[in-house]
Amino acid sequence: xxxxxxxxxxxxxxxxxxxxxxxxxxxxxxxxxxxxxxxxxxxxxxxxxxxxxxxxxxxxxxxxxxxxxxxxxxxxxxxxxxxxxxxxxxxxxxxxxxxxxxxxxxxxxxxxxxxxxxxxxxxxxxxxxxxxxxxxxxxxxxxxxxxxxxxxxxxxxxxxxxxxxxxxxxxxxxxxxxxxxxxxxxxxx
Ligand code: PRP
Numbered sequence: 001x002x003x004x005x006x007x008x009x010x011x012x013x014x015x016x017x018x019x020x021x022x023x024x025x026x027x028x029x030x031x032x033x034x035x036x037x038x039x040x041x042x043x044x045x046x047x048x049x050x051x052x053x054x055x056x057x058x059x060x061x062x063x064x065x066x067x068x069x070x071x072x073x074x075x076x077x078x079x080x081x082x083x084x085x086x087x088x089x090x091x092x093x094x095x096x097x098x099x100x101x102x103x104x105x106x107x108x109x110x111x112x113x114x115x116x117x118x119x120x121x122x123x124x125x126x127x128x129x130x131x132x133x134x135x136x137x138x139x140x141x142x143x144x145x146x147x148x149x150x151x152x153x154x155x156x157x158x159x160x161x162x163x164x165x166x167x168x169x170x171x172x173x174x175x176x177x178x179x180x181x182x183x184x185x186x187x188x189x
Contacts, residue, residue, distance in 0.1 A: 015177055039063075053104075066093065070116060087119070108136045136152070
């Protein structure tokens with residue numbers, strides 16, 4: 001392997017190990033199993049980041065469900081959201097009368113979650129709740145509720161397990177804090 005190709009070189013320190021994440025999935029899965037029993041929820045993963053979390057989460061839910069995906073973009077410069085959200089790929093299912101559970105990797109400003117919740121409620125969803133792996137309330141700009149989350153994080157840039165920086169590093173199997181110099185190096189480009 002060429003020097004510098006190892007993706008974990010960009011990690012300052014590990015925040016949540018693979019074991020920590022599996023514990024979170026187990027705990028959340030048990031809670032969701034209770035709360036969604038008999039409801040046949042429509043579990044909607046927010047592409048792309050949430051895919052990694054969703055696949056582990058739903059395998060911890062002993063509930064009959066249907067799965068769908070939505071892709072919305074929050075434009076920004078890689079680490080700051082502009083607040084402008086657009087719908088790139090819609091859900092396929094008719095959400096009218098359904099109990100919808102949105103699965104997110106992280107809720108940061110809340111613009112993305114607000115957009116998805118408003119859209120699904122406008123279409124007549126019976127309930128819309130959110131399960132996020134990470135919640136970053138210090139950055140909140142919208143009044144949204146993260147009904148279920150794995151952990152609350154401080155205002156630091158985290159990558160891995162679906163979380164990206166410039167669409168990279170999602171495949172790191174744990175969650176780590178990005179080295180500040182990686183951001184600085186990209187700012188100067
Ligand atoms: C990330 C993340 C959330 C959103 C949270 O998605 O997956 O969907 O940002 O930020 P917010 O609370 O400030 O809106 P992104 O739009 O970067 O797409 P990705 O999942 O493809 O990385």
